[in-house]
Amino acid sequence: MAKITLSKLRHSYYPNPKTLDDYALKEIDLDWTDGGAYALLGPSGCGKSTLLNIISGLLVPSEGRILFDGQDVTELPPDKRNIAQVFQFPVIYDTMTVYDNLAFPLRNRGRDEATVRERVTAIAEMLELSDLLDRKAAHLSPDNKQKISMGRGLVRQDVNVVMFDEPLTVIDPHLKWKLRSKLKELHQRVRATMIYVTHDQTEALTFADQVVVMQEGEVVQIGTPVELFDRPAHTFVGHFIGSPGMNILPAEVSDGVARFAGQAIPLEGPITAAPGARTEIGIRPEFVSLGQFGLPATVTKVSDVGRHTVVECEVAGSRVNAIVSGPGPKKGAIVQLEFRRDQTRLYADGWLASEAAEGAA
Amino acid sequence: MKTENQKAWFFVLPVLLLVAFNALIPMMTVVNYSVQETFGDNVFFWQGLDWFEQILRSDRFHAALGRQFLFTFLILIIEVPLGIAIALSMPRKGIWVPVCLVLMALPMLIPWNVVGAMWNIFTLPDIGLLGYFLNHVMGIDYDMTQDPLAAWITIVTMDVWHWTSLVVLLSYAGLVSIPDAYYQAAKIDGASNWAVFRFIQLPKMKTVLTIAILLRFMDSFNIYTEPFVMTGGGPGNSTTLLSIDLVKIALGQFDLGPAAAMSLIYFAITLLVSWLFYTLMTKDDLN
Ligand SMILES: Nc1ncnc2c1ncn2[C@@H]1O[C@H](COP(=O)(O)OP(=O)(O)OP(=O)(O)O)[C@@H](O)[C@H]1O
Ligand SMILES: [Mg+2]
Numbered sequence: 001m002a003k004i005t006l007s008k009l010r011h012s013y014y015p016n017p018k019t020l021d022d023y024a025l026k027e028i029d030l031d032w033t034d035g036g037a038y039a040l041l042g043p044s045g046c047g048k049s050t051l052l053n054i055i056s057g058l059l060v061p062s063e064g065r066i067l068f069d070g071q072d073v074t075e076l077p078p079d080k081r082n083i084a085q086v087f088q089f090p091v092i093y094d095t096m097t098v099y100d101n102l103a104f105p106l107r108n109r110g111r112d113e114a115t116v117r118e119r120v121t122a123i124a125e126m127l128e129l130s131d132l133l134d135r136k137a138a139h140l141s142p143d144n145k146q147k148i149s150m151g152r153g154l155v156r157q158d159v160n161v162v163m164f165d166e167p168l169t170v171i172d173p174h175l176k177w178k179l180r181s182k183l184k185e186l187h188q189r190v191r192a193t194m195i196y197v198t199h200d201q202t203e204a205l206t207f208a209d210q211v212v213v214m215q216e217g218e219v220v221q222i223g224t225p226v227e228l229f230d231r232p233a234h235t236f237v238g239h240f241i242g243s244p245g246m247n248i249l250p251a252e253v254s255d256g257v258a259r260f261a262g263q264a265i266p267l268e269g270p271i272t273a274a275p276g277a278r279t280e281i282g283i284r285p286e287f288v289s290l291g292q293f294g295l296p297a298t299v300t301k302v303s304d305v306g307r308h309t310v311v312e313c314e315v316a317g318s319r320v321n322a323i324v325s326g327p328g329p330k331k332g333a334i335v336q337l338e339f340r341r342d343q344t345r346l347y348a349d350g351w352l353a354s355e356a357a358e359g360a361a
Numbered sequence: 362m363k364t365e366n367q368k369a370w371f372f373v374l375p376v377l378l379l380v381a382f383n384a385l386i387p388m389m390t391v392v393n394y395s396v397q398e399t400f401g402d403n404v405f406f407w408q409g410l411d412w413f414e415q416i417l418r419s420d421r422f423h424a425a426l427g428r429q430f431l432f433t434f435l436i437l438i439i440e441v442p443l444g445i446a447i448a449l450s451m452p453r454k455g456i457w458v459p460v461c462l463v464l465m466a467l468p469m470l471i472p473w474n475v476v477g478a479m480w481n482i483f484t485l486p487d488i489g490l491l492g493y494f495l496n497h498v499m500g501i502d503y504d505m506t507q508d509p510l511a512a513w514i515t516i517v518t519m520d521v522w523h524w525t526s527l528v529v530l531l532s533y534a535g536l537v538s539i540p541d542a543y544y545q546a547a548k549i550d551g552a553s554n555w556a557v558f559r560f561i562q563l564p565k566m567k568t569v570l571t572i573a574i575l576l577r578f579m580d581s582f583n584i585y586t587e588p589f590v591m592t593g594g595g596p597g598n599s600t601t602l603l604s605i606d607l608v609k610i611a612l613g614q615f616d617l618g619p620a621a622a623m624s625l626i627y628f629a630i631t632l633l634v635s636w637l638f639y640t641l642m643t644k645d646d647l648n
Binding site: 056 | 543545546548
């Protein structure tokens with residue numbers, strides 16, 4: 001168990017990176033508290049796996065350091081770091097039984113057979129693999145194979161961190177849900193730090209206490225699921241989290257007032273944007289309602305998604321989504337959009353640039 | 362419900378015809394010879410299984426069969442581990458991959474009789490590069506036309522040179538099909554290099570290795586051209602392998618009956634060993 005610190009971490013897969021674009025990771029400073037359940041969320045190619053492989057020691061970063069409880073482990077190989085990692089596609093040792101597969105990481109570290117038996121039995125129990133222990137692993141279904149991979153990650157008791165790199169990709173949807181709750185439960189039981197990589201927001205939000213959102217090799221925001229939803233620090237987070245994501249509307253700012261489509265839009269609080277920045281208004285569809293006053297808009301699409309209706313409108317060439325309960329208006333109808341003031345934020349060059357008003361929240 | 366359709370047979374027919382004309386019918390003529398005796402003029406006498414009995418009891422056949430098994434055993438025990446070792450040390454990515462592959466494939470592209478002739482010249486004691494070097498630089502008495510041991514070392518070395526590449530290429534194909542995640546997981550699990558080989562690489566190479574060994578077994582068990590060109594079965598009978606002996610009986614002595622019986626026995630042994638080996642290697646995969 002340890003606190004993991006990433007300090008000024010950069011990584012490029014090229015031997016001589018020149019521009020910033022050559023870096024798969026661009027300067028990351030991050031602390032992972034001991035015992036936390038983290039999700040690492042971001043679109044494909046943003047560097048999630050790269051970051052995990054650096055923490056586990058499969059990759060040595062081009063620049064920067066990794067500290068476990070303040071101790072520099074940057075150059076240490078994986079087996080010296082006391083970490084566990086589970087990969088996207090199941091890795092099993094075909095010729096071994098399920099039992100031997102689970103015992104493998106322990107035996108390689110010279111644990112005695114009594115300990116091995118105890119740990120393997122316990123893990124098999126948790127993952128519902130007990131009945132399969134004597135079977136050859138080669139002929140099992142993909143989800144059982146992935147359970148074995150996860151089991152090998154969880155079987156060692158003293159690890160600093162267990163990392164999962166999109167472990168549920170190959171699993172059937174209903175089992176996915178089950179395994180995810182299982183992992184959450186396991187985390188509460190073993191209390192090891194867990195980092196769970198995914199590009200699926202539901203997965204991230206249900207598993208984690210803290211979500212780390214990445215984009216193009218950078219960490220854009222760290223926070224609880226609620227924080228990410230309420231106050232996205234970057235338009236990317238607003239857009240990426242939520243379904244549909246946050247509405248991002250081009251805005252002009254003058255004299256402390258933000259205007260969109262020629263109308264002044266009241267914001268949550270004072271603007272902190274530097275002059276000259278590209279400014280946008282951000283508001284989640286959940287806080288856009290159809291009323292009598294407000295922005296005139298044309299309805300372009302109405303989708304009933306069960307619990308509520310998503311109304312897609314067009315205002316001055318921009319698309320604005322609103323979530324309403326009950327049946328929505330007809331397509332082509334003219335409606336008035338009202339933005340809930342305390343949820344209307346300003347972004348400058350992508351980053352949050354308005355403050356919550358005093359006494360609000 | 363499956364609907365049965367007899368039309369399928371029609372599509373198999375061309376292949377059946379091909380196999381019939383290039384394998385079954387020639388083989389039947391051999392069967393025909395093996396149970397008859399002839400003194401020429403196309404006059405045949407019924408002989409029953411006498412030839413088979415005679416061959417199976419003959420010391421000459423036992424000796425040739427023994428030499429044949431020894432030869433096949435030696436080349437397998439050298440080529441398979443060596444081939445795996447070379448495949449393991451070849452680069453998996455980068456510009457050297459095609460270079461290595463071409464270098465490896467080269468020996469296999471050379472025709473059998475040319476290989477024989479090359480090695481024959483290569484090992485000539487006074488003018489061959491290797492022969493001269495061994496005799497006149499190293500001072501080792503080496504002449505494969507005189508010394509049975511030298512002859513054996515030469516044909517085994519030649520076969521290793523000619524065919525190890527096959528094992529290399531097949532093993533390599535097995536190796537490159539292993540996803541990186543396996544190696545990464547093994548590192549995380551703290552596996553030693555030996556464990557990586559034993560539990561990841563070897564199992565993934567098993568299928569291709571089975572095929573490689575099978576091919577090398579059949580091919581070396583039936584080897585004819587190279588030893589014929591190089592040693593002609595000598596010195597004495599020391600390198601007279603089964604096929605060389607067979608040709609001596611059939612074409613040298615023109616004993617068609619015994620030769621036919623011998624070739625059927627020869628065929629049966631090849632088939633039996635291949636079948637046994639394949640069944641043993643694949644029995645795990647079936648359940
Ligand atoms: N071995 C490699 N060599 C060169 N470039 C690589 C290598 N692995 C990854 N990259 C590049 O680094 C960037 C980050 O890749 P990474 O695999 O970390 O993304 P990811 O967030 O895990 O994506 P995904 O969700 O698809 O798994 C990508 O642009 C990718 O093309
Ligand atoms: Mg990845």
